[in-house]
Amino acid sequence: MGIFNTTARNLFVCLSAFSILATSAVAARPASPQPRQQSTGSYEQKKREANDIAVSIVVSGISCTCARFAEDIRNVVNDLSPDGVRVLPVIGVGGLQNLKDVLFLKNMDMAVVDEDNMRLLKKTDPALYANIEQHVQYITKLYNSEFQVLARNDIKSYDDLRGKNVNFNLKNSQTEVTADTVFNSLNIPVQRSYYDNDEALKRLISGEISAMIILTGAPQVTLASVKKEDGLHFLPLDQESLPNHDLRELFSNYLPAELTHDTYPKLIPEGTTVPTVANRALLVAYTWPENSVRYNRVAKFVDAFFSKIDQFNSRSRHPKWREVNLAAEMPGWTRFKPAADWLATHRNQPVASTSDGAPDQSAELKSAFERFLQSYASSSGRKTLSGPEREQLFARFVKYLAETKAEQAAR
Template sequence: MRAGLFIALIAAAYFGGQVQDSFAQKRLPASPSESTKVSPRKEGTPRKETARSADPYTVGFVTGTPQCTEFALAQDIATTLAGGQESGPQGQVALRVLPMVGNGGVRNVLDVLTLAGADVAIAPVALVERLRQTRTFGDISDRLTYIAPLHIEEFHLLARPEIGSLTELSGKRVDLGDDGSAGAILGREVLNRLGIKISETNLGPEAALDGLRKGDLSAALIVSGKPVNFLTQVSQLDNIHLLPIPYFKELLQQDYLPSTLRHKDYPNMIAAEASVDTIAIKSALFAYNWPSGSERFRLLEFFVQTLFTRFPEFLTGAHHPKWREVNLAAELPGWRRFRPAERWLQQQSGGEAALRKAFGRFLEGKPSDNPPDREELFRDFLRWRERNPDK
């Protein structure tokens, strides 16, 4: 019995060491609080892991926290593309998309730049521009490419009932989201531009909402595309409301857009005839610039072809309404598009020009007054395209 116990202890020590070694080898390069803050100081050029993937059919898709809209979009892609595919010879799915939790900001970019299994990421364009300008991770112009611009992400500033305006947040405790997130970096930038000096905290969405309810925080910022499903947890009994963020063109026009939150977006917080003005930023689907002809390059090419071909499926049904803002043919000035994505767009009947021309012909038959809802109109257009494929 003693001999068996001695052998068990030796085995436990050995395998415990193996687990620790494995964890040390797979540990991410740095946590957001360690080296992912955007600053003028150059952090050095992180290296991309190039180990052969255990699953050559899986695209790693870095997105935001599970509470955000961007994570919901990644799940939309993963579940939609998983359906309707033929299986391989061993029964494997021809293409899989694996959502990977990021922070919706710097972490997303760093993961794509370093992790072997991270191929694409949703990230705010303004934040990626900051990283490029400050060279936080070296020159990323040749290491990142974009597949397509996506939707806009609105600033949701939740506030306690005693806070009636943005200026009243001066000196108050305000949560801007996890360190390195879009809210923390761009929210801090916006408040500084507007001259609002706050006491900043950096919590996750759940902890921030709890802090608001308890009165530990005066406000909390969430940057994500509306409607954010997580915000349905806010009850009228919480006395938490959405605080307007005024759009000062002379201070914000370079990277920010005016936007509006309405009752249909958040019926639990906004009255039927009311609205809340806010600001927004553009987001895009970025990808690692894998060497042409490499295994990951071919996988990413297959992903783009599949996503673009099946894109109309995301515009109907139960998919998130933010999909209806996406124009695959739109360009991202200052960045190079992934070459297979560019080729696909050029091959589709002349690309954007032909689509705009067809949409114009569709609109000719519509009355000019009282136009229908954008979603309804676009669905009509898709049905018209199906009935008139040669027009």
């Protein structure tokens, strides 16, 4: 046994020594050369390429229709190649603040604002904003933002809100700005609160506040979740529901609009509508010095966006795209030159989005709409229509044609 153990021990020592020597030999052997990773460019080059294609768009809160529009634009326009365009949405506050942000913040190229913002800023500080149209100009009209007031069922009209607690959304938001204009015009004083939409809805359902206001393109995601069982409804804003108020000034500044069963099927019965007013949402740009790097970058975006306007007709995009008309003129605003140049070059091509099969504003459609207006004038006795009335009728006309086309396809 002893001899065996000694022999085994000696064998183990020898094997261990051999293992150490073998390991040392391997370690001493020169390593075979590894293939070097080829660099695709320097850090500075990549940094430059990333910045060369990026443009920013300031939008309101993430639940706002403008944020969804910016996402749709990003998904259609984005091209991350060195010669492409990359859209970077930036979450802002909304309304007047978005316009101030694109005017004052560094490196902000564009923003979604409302049509009345420029007029209101000029009214607020005529000296500071005297030449604002030289610094911020509109690219295109996007969609109509409906003024939506959701109230408890015991509130039947705006007059019933007198002295009650009403949520005006966040301070300096577009909702707050427009709501201030509307309630001052109606001369209805209320107790104002400034909660975000989700918090306001919770307090509205609990009875802590009597109404909440949202100005955005319908349907708004927070309101779309409301059920009839929550005891809430939309307040109408028209002469019939407010017979003791003069609404002429209000309707001279805003579009007549309506909320429908299609937009809020859980709140608005089929076959009925809720009249209200609307503001136009615009895509605007800061006017960098012409032919500067940033100016040319935004110009490239305009060309990519306008050239792909037909790609926003998918059902996966927001339904408000059918209201987009690239050629629509905005009184009081100046068109951004690259946008005006693109429209001049493509004047014979369709310039409206065609969501869900709706026709565009081609010459044939315009001709049909003019015939429709003549028929409307004859039946209603109205010989002339204001710009907002024509725009509202055109929206209804396009919607009617789209529905008719869909019905025919379903047969």
